[in-house]
Amino acid sequence: MQQEVQKYLRYDKLPHIWCPGCGNGIVLGALIRAFAKIGCNQDNTVIVSGIGCSSRASGYLDFNTLHTTHGRALAFATGIKFARPELKVFVLMGDGDAGAIGGNHLIHAARRNIDLTAIIFNNSIYGMTGGQYSPLTPQNSRASTASRGTVERPFDLAELAKAAGATYTARATTYHTSLLTKLICNGANHKGFSLIETVTACPVAYGRRNKMGSGYDMLMWQKEHGIPVEKAKKLTPEELKGNFIIGELYKTEAPEFTEAYQQLIERI
Amino acid sequence: MSAVLPLARLMQGNEAIAEGALAAGARFFAGYPITPSTEIAEILSDKLPTLGGKYIQMEDELGSMAAVIGASLTGLKSMTATSGPGFSLKQENLGFAAMAEVPCVVVNVQRFGPSTGIPTAPAQGDVMQARWGTHGDHSIIALCPDSVQESYSLTVKAFNLSERFRTPVIILTDEVIGHLRERVCLPQPGDLPVVDRKKPPAGLKDYKPYQPGEDGVPVVANFCEGYRFHVTSLVHDESGAPSTNPVVTDKLIKRLHDKLMKNLDEIVLSEFCQTDDAEIVVVAYGAVSRSARRAVKEARAEGIKAGLFRPITIWPFPEKEIASLSRKARAIIVPEMNMGQYRLEVERAAQGNTRVTGVNKVTGELITPSEILAAIKSL
Numbered sequence: 100m101q102q103e104v105q106k107y108l109r110y111d112k113l114p115h116i117w118c119p120g121c122g123n124g125i126v127l128g129a130l131i132r133a134f135a136k137i138g139c140n141q142d143n144t145v146i147v148s149g150i151g152c153s154s155r156a157s158g159y160l161d162f163n164t165l166h167t168t169h170g171r172a173l174a175f176a177t178g179i180k181f182a183r184p185e186l187k188v189f190v191l192m193g194d195g196d197a198g199a200i201g202g203n204h205l206i207h208a209a210r211r212n213i214d215l216t217a218i219i220f221n222n223s224i225y226g227m228t229g230g231q232y233s234p235l236t237p238q239n240s241r242a243s244t245a246s247r248g249t250v251e252r253p254f255d256l257a258e259l260a261k262a263a264g265a266t267y268t269a270r271a272t273t274y275h276t277s278l279l280t281k282l283i284c285n286g287a288n289h290k291g292f293s294l295i296e297t298v299t300a301c302p303v304a305y306g307r308r309n310k311m312g313s314g315y316d317m318l319m320w321q322k323e324h325g326i327p328v329e330k331a332k333k334l335t336p337e338e339l340k341g342n343f344i345i346g347e348l349y350k351t352e353a354p355e356f357t358e359a360y361q362q363l364i365e366r367i
Numbered sequence: 368m369s370a371v372l373p374l375a376r377l378m379q380g381n382e383a384i385a386e387g388a389l390a391a392g393a394r395f396f397a398g399y400p401i402t403p404s405t406e407i408a409e410i411l412s413d414k415l416p417t418l419g420g421k422y423i424q425m426e427d428e429l430g431s432m433a434a435v436i437g438a439s440l441t442g443l444k445s446m447t448a449t450s451g452p453g454f455s456l457k458q459e460n461l462g463f464a465a466m467a468e469v470p471c472v473v474v475n476v477q478r479f480g481p482s483t484g485i486p487t488a489p490a491q492g493d494v495m496q497a498r499w500g501t502h503g504d505h506s507i508i509a510l511c512p513d514s515v516q517e518s519y520s521l522t523v524k525a526f527n528l529s530e531r532f533r534t535p536v537i538i539l540t541d542e543v544i545g546h547l548r549e550r551v552c553l554p555q556p557g558d559l560p561v562v563d564r565k566k567p568p569a570g571l572k573d574y575k576p577y578q579p580g581e582d583g584v585p586v587v588a589n590f591c592e593g594y595r596f597h598v599t600s601l602v603h604d605e606s607g608a609p610s611t612n613p614v615v616t617d618k619l620i621k622r623l624h625d626k627l628m629k630n631l632d633e634i635v636l637s638e639f640c641q642t643d644d645a646e647i648v649v650v651a652y653g654a655v656s657r658s659a660r661r662a663v664k665e666a667r668a669e670g671i672k673a674g675l676f677r678p679i680t681i682w683p684f685p686e687k688e689i690a691s692l693s694r695k696a697r698a699i700i701v702p703e704m705n706m707g708q709y710r711l712e713v714e715r716a717a718q719g720n721t722r723v724t725g726v727n728k729v730t731g732e733l734i735t736p737s738e739i740l741a742a743i744k745s746l
């Protein structure tokens with residue numbers, strides 16, 4: 100297994116740039132385990148990422164990798180997948196990347212139901228630029244641009260994607276790593292637009308300001324606050340408050356964009 | 368007539384761009400509708416799928432430019448078309464294409480600005496944006512057609528240059544040429560050379576996608592055609608990996624500059640019309656050069672030694688050509704549908720050898736031959 104997993108990394112590009120306690124490496128670990136599980140072919144898979152700490156993950160993966168501009172990863176990926184539908188395409192993004200500057204591309208990729216597997220590293224903050232609040236920062240949290248706590252309400256990207264037309268949405272955390280691996284596999288095997296949000300810790304730019312302790316403490320926070328879907332069903336909204344749901348959130352079938360276009364070509 | 372010229376027909380400038388793109392082998396278009404460029408998208412949305420090609424209407428121009436780059440990385444010749452406001456939105460990823468060396472063609476059918484301006488009126492206000500619109504020091508090619516026929520042939524040329532030099536190429540046309548209908552004679556397939564990007568030989572041991580050839584151009588493999596590598600618009604080394612090393616950085620930026628500036632003979636196209644003995648040279652590009660051509664003819668009829676120099680490649684700037692004209696001419700006139708964007712460049716290249724003046728019209732109308740003739744006579 101070790102070898103099967105390790106072949107997906109560019110060892111010569113390590114060590115990575117992430118801070119001590121950062122959860123991005125855990126997401127990367129789950130990702131390569133998922134690659135091994137689904138038997139991902141490195142020669143017909145493309146990894147696309149945006150801009151941010153998390154998006155540096157593409158540089159450590161031994162595939163054709165494309166590190167794009169902030170927020171635009173899904174649009175670049177759309178070009179790749181549409182041009183060559185036989186390729187498998189994963190898209191790695193931060194919460195700011197996918198939810199703020201790239202929000203428009205997210206809803207339209209979901210609407211088209213284009214067969215991309217989007218993995219969002221949700222660390223609740225703009226990590227790369229040093230801790231400004233993002234659209235996923237919980238209300239009243241502190242950030243370098245919210246010294247008195249954020250006033251804005253946060254997004255639920257899985258709900259957003261579902262409403263926009265995504266056919267697979269799921270959420271896990273860097274504590275629940277085997278769940279995360281499983282969800283990435285399921286998302287990758289699903290035909291259509293799939294979104295897997297990973298709650299991950301940024302102790303340096305988010306945790307510290309919000310008195311959440313070390314990277315370990317933040318993992319324990321994820322353990323306590325991530326409520327499995329089945330359990331959540333039995334809880335009242337009041338009981339769910341302050342927590343978030345993990346597991347497979349939504350799954351349906353719908354025509355996939357590149358296939359539908361191919362059918363159009365064949366009809367002509 | 369049609370027996371002699373079997374492919375002669377009436378065509379619109381924007382249509383000629385779409386047809387030229389298909390002839391050049393373009394098989395991917397991503398765009399967002401905007402006047403006066405929309406016909407290009409409409410025609411390609413209809414024709415591309417008949418050739419197995421792909422058309423996608425993206426959510427905005429940022430996304431269009433991104434999708435074009437993604438598609439090109441897989442090996443499809445890709446393009447987008449837009450105008451003023453959309454051209455502004457393309458700039459970020461246009462820089463990505465320049466930095467990551469991804470071939471693509473961007474058409475800007477210029478309309479009157481700034482901002483939303485007059486959507487249906489012509490202008491040449493994006494000359495400097497075409498050169499410097501994206502941030503950072505970068506090189507760029509921009510081509511400027513003056514007829515429907517040339518809209519076709521320059522589009523083929525644009526794809527050829529983008530594939531040859533792995534660079535974005537801008538077709539900087541304008542509302543007049545884009546919407547002009549005139550007679551064209553399309554070349555037979557095979558008459559216009561079509562260039563495809565170089566591919567690395569299979570099975571190289573230590574393949575470096577960004578290692579330049581002698582001409583400064585790297586041989587970057589298409590995605591998933593036998594090599595695995597990283598593409599980023601961060602400063603990168605020859606393997607494609609990000610770097611902040613000053614030596615690597617300096618080498619990359621200078622190579623991106625030099626790969627165009629040291630190959631100008633292949634890139635710079637221009638037309639000299641009666642400039643040999645000209646005392647007054649009109650420098651004009653795009654739709655305005657049509658008025659200039661007429662003005663020069665009328666001036667000649669009145670015994671004034673006038674000539675026309677028409678930059679077809681407006682970027683890189685025809686430095687040598689302007690310098691040599693400036694040594695012979697008594698004056699240079701640069702008529703433009705802007706406040707004098709190209710004139711300042713001409714003045715710089717003329718190095719004080721001769722007087723350089725402009726005819727600048729910002730009414731949303733084309734400059735007329737008589738306006739240029741009046742300027743010629745006033746000198």
Ligand SMILES: Cc1ncc(C[n+]2csc(CCOP(=O)(O)OP(=O)(O)O)c2C)c(N)n1
Nearest residue numbers: 150151152153169193194195196225226227
């Ligand atoms: C157009 C643009 N705007 C702003 C930036 C600066 N910037 C770089 S990363 C980033 C935010 C990153 O946050 P997120 O997407 O959540 O990813 P993280 O770093 O937390 O993984 C910003 C604002 C940029 N690179 N490009």
